[in-house]
Amino acid sequence: MNSDLEKYRIKQLSIFSENRPGRLMDLARDMKEAKVNILGFTIAEGSGYGVVRMLVDKPEKAYEKLSAQGHVVKFTDVLAVKMEDKPGGLYDLTVLLKEAGINIEYAYGYRNSPAAVLILKVEDFDKAIDIILGSGRTLYDISHFR
Amino acid sequence: MAYWNPKIETMPIADLKALQLKNLRALVGRLYDNSPFYRHRMEQKGVVPDDIRTLEDTVKLPFMYKKDLRDYYPDKLFVASKREIVRYHASSGTTGKPTIVGYTRNDIETWSESLARALTSIGLGSDDVVQVANTYGLFTGGLGFHYAAEKIGAAVVPASTGNTERQIQLIQDLGVTALAATPSYMMYVGEVAQKMGVSIKTDTKLRVGLLGAEPWSDWMRDRIHDWLGVKGINCYGASELAGPLFSECEDQQGIHFWGDLTMLEILHPETQEPVGPGEKGEMVITMLTKEAFPLIRYRIGDISIMHEEKCSCGRTHPRISRITGRVDDMLIIRGINVFPSQVEYSLLTNPELGNEFQIVIDRKGALDDMLVKVELKPEAFTDNINQLNALRERVEGKLKNLLNVGVEIELVEPGSLPRFEGKAKRVVDRRMY
Numbered sequence: 001m002n003s004d005l006e007k008y009r010i011k012q013l014s015i016f017s018e019n020r021p022g023r024l025m026d027l028a029r030d031m032k033e034a035k036v037n038i039l040g041f042t043i044a045e046g047s048g049y050g051v052v053r054m055l056v057d058k059p060e061k062a063y064e065k066l067s068a069q070g071h072v073v074k075f076t077d078v079l080a081v082k083m084e085d086k087p088g089g090l091y092d093l094t095v096l097l098k099e100a101g102i103n104i105e106y107a108y109g110y111r112n113s114p115a116a117v118l119i120l121k122v123e124d125f126d127k128a129i130d131i132i133l134g135s136g137r138t139l140y141d142i143s144h145f146r
Numbered sequence: 147m148a149y150w151n152p153k154i155e156t157m158p159i160a161d162l163k164a165l166q167l168k169n170l171r172a173l174v175g176r177l178y179d180n181s182p183f184y185r186h187r188m189e190q191k192g193v194v195p196d197d198i199r200t201l202e203d204t205v206k207l208p209f210m211y212k213k214d215l216r217d218y219y220p221d222k223l224f225v226a227s228k229r230e231i232v233r234y235h236a237s238s239g240t241t242g243k244p245t246i247v248g249y250t251r252n253d254i255e256t257w258s259e260s261l262a263r264a265l266t267s268i269g270l271g272s273d274d275v276v277q278v279a280n281t282y283g284l285f286t287g288g289l290g291f292h293y294a295a296e297k298i299g300a301a302v303v304p305a306s307t308g309n310t311e312r313q314i315q316l317i318q319d320l321g322v323t324a325l326a327a328t329p330s331y332m333m334y335v336g337e338v339a340q341k342m343g344v345s346i347k348t349d350t351k352l353r354v355g356l357l358g359a360e361p362w363s364d365w366m367r368d369r370i371h372d373w374l375g376v377k378g379i380n381c382y383g384a385s386e387l388a389g390p391l392f393s394e395c396e397d398q399q400g401i402h403f404w405g406d407l408t409m410l411e412i413l414h415p416e417t418q419e420p421v422g423p424g425e426k427g428e429m430v431i432t433m434l435t436k437e438a439f440p441l442i443r444y445r446i447g448d449i450s451i452m453h454e455e456k457c458s459c460g461r462t463h464p465r466i467s468r469i470t471g472r473v474d475d476m477l478i479i480r481g482i483n484v485f486p487s488q489v490e491y492s493l494l495t496n497p498e499l500g501n502e503f504q505i506v507i508d509r510k511g512a513l514d515d516m517l518v519k520v521e522l523k524p525e526a527f528t529d530n531i532n533q534l535n536a537l538r539e540r541v542e543g544k545l546k547n548l549l550n551v552g553v554e555i556e557l558v559e560p561g562s563l564p565r566f567e568g569k570a571k572r573v574v575d576r577r578m579y
Contacts, residue, residue: 014529016522018559044531047538048556051531070561072522076529105530121529 005129007141009077011059012119015052016072019045027052027071034058034065039145040119042108053108055080055119057145076121079128080145082138083109083116093118093137100131147396147459150266150298151259154406155461159454162405162462167201169434170409174198174207177440181225183218184208184442204411205420209430210444212245215386220246226438236284237385238488238550247286247385248438254293256435257388260404261294267395267402267459268324268354268379272299275320275351279313279327279335280359280481282306285550286389287359287481291326294390300324307331310338317350324354326390328481329362329370329378333512336374347375356381358390359481360514361469380468384446387433397458400465407435410464411443412452415473423454428473429466447473477507477573479514482551486572489518492548496541498526502563507575514577515554518545522557 017023024043031038040055056062059075066073083089090109097104105121117140122128132139149155157165175195177184187208188194197206214223220243224231232251236244249257270276276295280287288306295302303320305313314335316322325332332355339346346352355370358381367378382401383390387408392401403410411420412427421427429448433441451467477484486505493499500521508515520541528534538555545553564571 012529014527016527016557016559018562046531046534046557049534049558051529051534053529070559072524072527072559074527074529 005126007143008079008129008139009125010055010080010119010140010142010145012076012078012121013052013054013056013059013062013066014074014076015054015066017043017050017052019048019050024052026069027066030065030069030071031056031062034061036062036065039112040108040110040117044106053106055145059145077125079120079122079125079132080140081118081120081132082140083118085111085114085116089116090118093132096131096135097122097128100127102128102131148266148269148271149460150263154404155263155267155463157462159456159462163201166405166409166434169406170201170204170432171195171198173432173434173440173442177225177442181223181440183214183223184440201409204409204432204443207432207443210442212386212445212447215245216243219243221248223440224248224438225440226250231438235286235289235385235389237286237483238548244284245386247388249388250437252435253388253437253439256407257290257391258293258297260388260391260407261290261383261393262297263404264381264391264393264395264402265294265298265300265356267461268356268393269396270295270298270300270324270354274298274300274323275303276300276324276326276356277303277305277313277317277320277322279305279307279325279331280390285482286383286385287326290383290389290391291356295324295326310335311342314339314342314344314346314350317346317352318344321351323351324356325352325376326356326381328360329355329357329366330360330480330509330512330514332357332370332374332376332378333366336370337512347373352376354379356390356393358382358393360478364468382466382469386441386444386446387431388436395457395459395461399457399459400453400467402457402461403452403464403466405463408433410452410466412450415449423452426451426470445473447476449473475573477505477516477575479507479516479549479551482549484516484549484551488548489545489553490572492545493518493520493541495544496537498523498537499541500560502565503572504563505573507573507577509577516551517554517556519556519558519563521560521563524560 037057044051107120109118178195191208193206230250231248233249235247278291282288355376355378357378370378381393409432411430414421431444448469449471453465456462503520506517541555
C-alpha cells in the first residue's frame with residue numbers, strides 16, 4: 001500500500017440500524033449532542049435493518065459518541081471525488097472506472113458548492129486513486145473534511 | 147350410521163374396560179420381559195406386572211417423556227427387531243436430533259384400522275374421493291390418511307402440500323369429496339379458489355375437511371362451513387403415537403379415542419393426579435397394542451377434557467374435547483411442531499449472532515408466518531449489505547432444515563431485544579384462532 005495515498009482514504013461511519021420509527025432520530029440526536037456536523041449521508045436498506053453511512057467533520061468524536069450510545073458502528077474507507085457540477089460529469093467518471101475494470105460497491109453524492117462530491121466505495125483503492133488522479137481529477141483528502 | 151368395526155366400536159362400556167385391562171396387562175408383561183428401558187423404569191417405581199390388576203392400577207406405572215425419545219435416539223426404545231420393522235417416520239426433535247418412530251406390519255395395520263374407523267364415522271366410504279394435502283414423507287400426516295382412506299375403499303388423491311391451484315383443479319376435476327389438511331390450509335384453499343373464480347361451495351363436491359395438526363377453533367369451523375360448505379372434522383394424532391389416529395364422528399361430540407387400542411388419562415396440571423371425566427387436564431396416553439415402539443403413560447403435553455358417556459352415534463369409546471392448549475412451550479406452525487429450544491439450538495451454531503432471540507408468529511392471510519429476531523454481534527457487522535443478507539439467508543436455511551418449516555430471520559441491533567431475569571418469554575404469538 002502506498003502511504004502517500006493513505007490520506008485519500010476517507011473515514012466514513014457505517015452504522016447498523018434497525019428499520020423502525022425513531023431509530024434515525026436517535027442517531028441524529030447523538031450527532032447533535034456531540035456537535036458533529038454531517039456532510040454526506042445515505043441509508044442502505046437490508047431486510048428489516050439498514051446500514052446508515054455518513055461522512056462527518058469529526059469522525060472519531062462521532063464514533064465515540066455512537067459507541068457509547070450502544071450503536072454498532074464501524075469505520076469504512078471511501079474515496080471522495082471532486083465532480084464538476086455539470087451534466088455528464090458522472091458519466092465521464094464512470095467511463096473511466098469501467099475501462100479500468102474498477103467495480104463500484106456503492107456510491108452516493110452531495111453538492112458542496114461550487115463543486116459536487118461523489119463518495120465511492122471500491123475494492124481496489126490504490127488502483128482507483130491512481131486512475132482518478134491520473135485523469136486530472138481531484139480527490140479530496142482527509143483534511144478536507146475536518 | 148355406518149361403523150367400520152361395529153363389534154368393537156359399540157361394545158358395552160364395561161366390556162370395553164375389560165378389554166382395555168386385558169390389553170394393558172399384556173402390554174406391561176410384554177415390555178417387562180422384553181424392554182430393558184421399561185423394566186428398569188418399573189423397577190425404579192417398584193412395580194411388577196402382577197401389580198396391575200385393575201385400570202386404576204395404571205397410576206403405579208412410570209411416565210414416559212419426550213425427553214426419553216431424545217435420550218434413546220434413534221431406536222433404543224424399540225422392542226421389535228430390525229427384521230420386524232417395515233417403516234420409519236421421523237419428526238423434528240427438540241434439540242437437533244429428530245424423533246424416530248418405527249412400525250411393524252401390525253403397527254401399520256393398527257394405525258390404518260384406527261383411522262379407518264374414524265373416517266367411516268364421518269360418513270366416508272368407497273364412494274368418496276379423499277385428497278390428502280398433508281405432507282407425504284417423514285411426516286406421518288400424508289401416509290396416515292392415505293392408508294386409512296384406501297382401507298375404507300375411498301379413492302385417494304395423494305396431492306401432498308403445495309401447488310394450491312393444481313389442488314383446486316384436482317378437487318374440481320376428480321370430484322374430490324374430502325380434503326385432509328391443516329385448518330389454515332383449508333382456509334387458504336378457499337382464498338386461492340376465490341381468486342381463481344372457483345366457488346368451493348357450488349363448483350366442487352368437497353364436503354368434508356379432515357382437519358388437524360394445529361390449534362383451531364369453533365369460529366374457524368363455522369367460517370369453513372359457511373364460506374366453503376365444508377364440514378370441518380377435528381382430527382387428532384401425533385407421530386409418537388403412530389400418526390393421525392382419531393377424529394370426531396358425524397355428530398361432532400368430541401374426538402373418539404379407541405379404547406381397545408389406547409388408554410387415555412387426564413392429569414391435574416398441578417397435583418399430577420388423574421382427574422375425572424369432564425375435568426380439564428394434561429393428556430397421558432398409553433398405546434395398548436403397539437409393537438415396534440411402545441408407549442406407556444406418555445406425557446404428550448396436550449391439554450383437554452375426557453368424556454366417557456356413550457356418544458349419540460352409538461360408539462362407546464371415550465372422547466376428548468378440542469385441545470385447549472399445551473403444558474409446554476411447543477408451537478405449531480403450519481401444522482409442524484416447533485419448540486423454541488430448537489430455534490435456540492440452531493441459532494447458537496452461528497458465531498455472528500448473539501444469544502438473545504425472539505419468535506414472532508402471525509397469520510398472513512390464512513397461513514402462519516414465523517419471524518425470528520436475533521441480535522447481530524457487533525464484531526460481525528459489516529458495511530457490506532450483501533454479506534449481511536447472505537448471513538441472514540444462511541441462518542434461515544439452517545433453521546428451515548431443522549424445523550421443516552420456513553422461517554424469516556430479522557437481524558436486530560445488539561441489546562435491543564428484551565432481557566429476562568426469570569424464565570425468558572421468547573415467543574410473541576399474534577395469531578387469532
